[in-house]
Amino acid sequence: MRGRWARDLAMGVRFAFAGGREGWTRALLTAVGVGLGVALLLLTTAIPSALQARDERGNARTDITYSGEKLPKGKDTLLVADVDTKFHGEDIRGRVLEPEGPDAPTPPGVEKFPAVGEMLVSPALKRVLESDDGKLLRERLPDRIVGTIGHGGLIGSADLAFVRGGEGLAKHVDGSYVERIKQYGDPNPYSDPMDPVLVLLILVVLVALLMPVAVFIAAAVRFGGERRDRRLAALRLVGSDSRMTRRIAAGEALAGSLLGLVFGTAFFLMERQFAGSVEVFRLSVFPEDLNPSPALVLLVAVAVPAAAVLVTLLALRGVVIEPLGVVRTAKPARRRLWWRLLLPVGGLAMLAPMIGQGNDEEFNEYLVIGGVMLLLVGVTALLPWVVETVVARLGGGSVSWQLAVRRLQLSSGTAARLVNGVAVAVAGAIALQMLFSGTENAYTADTGFDVSKAQMEVSVAGDTELATAVERLRETEGVRQVIANHIGDLGDKRLDPERTSTVTVGDCAALREVADLPSCEDGDVFAVRGAEYDTDTPKLAVPGTKLYIDPSYEGDTRGKEVVWQVPEDIRQAESLKDLTGSERGGFLFTPKAAPEAALPALLGRAYIALDESVPDVREHVRNTAAALGPFVYPSDWSATKQSDRFASIRTGLFVGAVCVLVLIGASLLVSQLEQLRERKKLLSALVAFGTRRRTLSLSVLWQTAIPITLGLALASTVGLTLGAVLLKMTNTAIRVDWASLLSMTGAAAGVVLAVTLLSLPPLLRLMRPDGLRTE
Template identity: 70%
Template sequence: MSVRQWAADLAMGVRFAFAGGREGWVRALLTAVGVGLGVALLLLTTAIPNALAVRDDREAARNDLYYGDTDTKVSRSDHSLLIANAGTTFRDKDVRGRVLEPEGPRAPLPPGVEKFPAQGEMVVSPALKDLLESGSGKLLRERLPQRIVGTIGESGLVGSAELAFYRGGQGLTDALGDGSAARIEQFGRSQDSSEELDPVLLLLILVVFVVLLMPVAVFIAAAVRFGGERRDRRLAALRLVGSDSRMTRRIAAGEALAGAVLGLVLGAGFFLMGREAAGSVEVFDVSVFPSYLNPSPALTLLVGLAVPAAAVLVTLFALRSVVIEPLGVVRTAKPARRRLWWRLLLPVAGLAALYPMVGQGRDDGDFNQYLVIGGVMLLLIGVTALLPWIVERVVGRLGGGGVAWQLAVRRLQLSSGTAARMVNGIAVAVAGAIALQMLFAGVEGNYTKDTDYDVSLAQMQVSVPPGESRLGEAAEKFRRTEGVRKIYAYSEGYLGDRRRDAQLNASVVVGDCASLREVADLPSCREGDVFAVRGAEYDTDTPKLAKAGRTLYFDPSYEGGPKTAEIPWVLPSDLKQAQTREDPTGSRRGGFLITPSALPAAAAPTLDGQLYLNLDESVPDVRDLVRNTAATIDPLTEPMVWRSVERADRYTAIRTGLFAGAACVLALIGASLLVSQLEQLRERKKLLSSLVAFGTRRSTLSLSVLWQTAIPIALGLLLASVVGMTLGAVLLRMTDNAVRVDWPSVLSMTGVGAAVVLVVTLLSLPPLLRLMRPDGLRTE
């Protein structure tokens, strides 16, 4: 067969799609909408790597604070800038903040900022400006009272919804010594941040992409087969006028090609609309600018070629067992029973691809990316291959019942393949989601750790600048703050056995008796007491230092470092002993405990203050009330929220990406199911009208349509659960974790899939009622 003949037959199919009257246009449009939704999501996916790269570049371009970087010391000059971190949190949303103090006329401006704000002024991101000017930002406005004099440009932000500000400052030179401020000459100085990705995290990324993209591919394959039954009747007419069976199939492929190409155009339009809408959407605290979403040209070309090619191949594959004769299509007769053996080969091949990596874990290098992608794809494709066979076998054994049930079952028995195709996408998505949830739950312990914080005793911690009087003033302010029930106040520092270059060291904690009892078991306590704490695991110096009458030194100096206070203090003769215990932070402290009146007045400025706050969680925005109070004490202090566990940043980022992608895929699946349902109803318009004309109640027909959707969906979700749990178990063994079925995730993912179908069915009821009118029998 020549290429010219192929092209001519495909071109004829394209002409039939667009010149076949209203029927052809409707079918082509339905196919195009379905394909377009899938193409839009594929283009979005191909744009994600570029969006992440741009976000990283923007973050790198504004790098300013280099903690622990001692290689480069910047001296004051005409082009130096003092900068300090002033970031905060508002209702669990991070607010990036910096205080700027230029030291010369050529000081570097941050990206996106046109000029430095003066003292009492700030430039903010557009999202932060909107928040501060809204009623919901009242509490944050109290914390950031500076006058807004400009907005940060796109080049200085990583996302459209990012909350960020730069404000003018003075006197930051004093903060250079304690590390809370830095002097820089440029933004974006590169740092060595090369860190190899954990093999298990790389596995998670690979599986996430496959799981999110497979339902899209399955749906596109289903969309090009819309209107199959009416198309086959037209193909029979072509046979009647002389075309052979192969030519007829190529013409059918040409019709599918027309819908796919039109779908590419619609998909590009959907993508551009979604791209613009992305600038105003934040999903799981991740936002982007529309300009970030630029698909790779190579990947875009791949999508543009793959989708039409898939349309042609899928159509030819679908018609391989259909006998198209001049007087009809042998699909209306009882079809041949589907074979099981080759359908089982797909998941078996997938398991075989993954099996060599079982037990590899995190210590044996990266997982083979090709085997991971291929194995997961084969397992998920196995769902699409097995589901038609399962639906056919189950509905073939269903029997009597009500009229609605019989209508639904008979329809499924005649076209079980169509019903299975409709739910393949949701089944693949649920299977992949169950596997991923099991994998995330299984490896979570590797990326989470207990903080040991006693969150029942305190929920927030606030650092206070040195000075016993400042600690007392700060504690009093917090006592007047709404929602603060109790405060544990400590001043913390160090003692040495020598004025300079101390050989023995011990920590010192100053607080009232109630507070000290939270860090050690005290025999008795009254104001003026001093305790030596014993029993701390790593504290070997305290027993050597704890001798009454011995002179120790607060804040000793060390060779090569700046001269510090070196304040002498004589241990009292009535030094008491205390036994260590777990303090609120989960540590067992050693050293000395001192009540306030026993502390030398000269030593107070050498101690850092810490406040541990017990909060009334029923008070609205209690954490933000605490942050507002802390800002009045020290604008550069950000209270720390205690959590019982903390997760690794990269693990959290991957899980966030999964949730964001899953939200897009579920939206696509819902839209695709609705389009598919409408196409099915359109094809059966005359049949529904005939049944109504013969007296069938509309409620009966509506219920039959519901059963026609519910039965395949139930079977699809059951198969998805089995395949998902199998894939999840294999992935867990690959990461060398115990196999444990995360039943809440399995049930929740299955429930989400069922909910999507229920919503789609409800949305299809109004069109169904319109199609059940007698005028649906009209023909031309």
């Protein structure tokens, strides 16, 4: 039995490659369709390794760990300053390096420390600096470029990073922006367990993105099915039985799938090389990082040919191949609905026990994967029945409409196969968008920043005076207003105070943003009441009490505490929410009342209101900050902040959706060309009888538009149902994201329209009268 199977499959493989132009054409079409799917599968299996490589390189270049450990200066120590910046919304990693000895560790990707006035940049940053758009950034980074950072110091091909030489960093070592280190890399990286809802999101993203790929591969192995079956009738005529004929057909599909594995590998290698030169949703990788897991590659290599054989055998169960022809043109039996409904119902049954369990760390991921898969597979089972049922009731209209409807009535299954992948992709995307939109609030926090009054903040430390910074910032193009103050700590002891409070120094306008002042003149001092969690200020604000500004703590030997005595005329003020959204307590000093010696120990902050109509206004502010000194840090304000993990998963969805959308378009185009090729003689005959080419072109459009409309309607229904169930699993109120639903269906419709337009040139060529010629 095994020998018979092997012999028949081998004969089918031989027919595929030795059957003349007809056999080669079908094998190539199948190989291209399967290859596109295999390439995406290989890319998907390679993404985890690429992300792991990014994480490993990111950890290897970690320098400032905020550990609080204070190292003594030595021949093997290095001073590192964080001088990160942004340009047009892109993060740029920047470091100033000052080796303190010959054995100081060099950063990954760097062979030699740059001298003062020199810098090394990543290749991507070098391209930006040398471009016309990089003029403003070049003003901010004026050091001479003496080389580039190697791959070991970058997390991706589009990573923007620089390192430059520095001096005099020792006096600024504070463990936050400047740190002394002996080695690179964090030996104890923090690992936060994954939120169960985020795990659910990842599982659904993977299933929803990979299901359309499987559907496309299953459809690709059936390319040229009608012509193949007619050729198989000849085999019946020379003596093969029906089972042998089906095995030979499976062998032909096997040949196409094996060739598809070769094509898919080639496509993947091209994708991998291309991936190194692009950035998708701010995510980039190096080509060598895209290494699929050997086990997953083996799984793909075995599963795709096996699926090709299985799909072919299942497809031929409803086809009677006799010596004198194929009984396919007779009216087929009506498709039954009951078993098709079992798939989505079974999927819902698997997901039902998980309702309300999405936040439980013990939730069953296998039930989730199985339920989502059954629901999405249910789309592929229901769509042929929906298309057949609807087109059977369509009637008269224009000639192009009637041609399209009649063709769909004769081969509704083929039409459904063309759009099955699109429908599955849209259903999964709609469900995911609902899940993301529903859970977004749980992973989005209000920053509290008053963005109506300020849109940027500049922290001023080091040797830069706040007054100088404010003056320069006010002169910057696009800056409307600057509100500035100094902030620091105060305690009842020089070392390890038992009671602490805060100190804020600013003019009356700045202090009114912090507290409700009865009146204010330069020279006044206020004690703020009513601030949340501030219980020490009322006890410290007793006239005559001696307090210490910028007190020291255990292990801190600075000894620069400034003594201040609470004056008799200290005034009271009520706390308000400041620009950062917090209730500021403590003591408020106007400039004349503040001890002059205390100002260098306090951190200066400037809150900036921008004129957003000025082009690149934020870049102008960053340039001004960079010119003030290396420890002047600008930052953007936003009303909300989203979880990094949630944002990363959403980015992964967008990247995957782009890849699947490209696959949808390419596979549909190949499928459309294969359908037109099979109808070459029919099209030529219609033209010969006087049918206008415009009519035939419109009929092709209708043949695509009708199934895709039905498919999108079914996908929307299943997607909304799945999205609602997933939201119930996470105990989230059901809310339909209509904008996302319309955008997803619109994108799918746009892809189909583009494919139809691209297929028009070959359609016009196939309409030539010489298409009737035969040999």
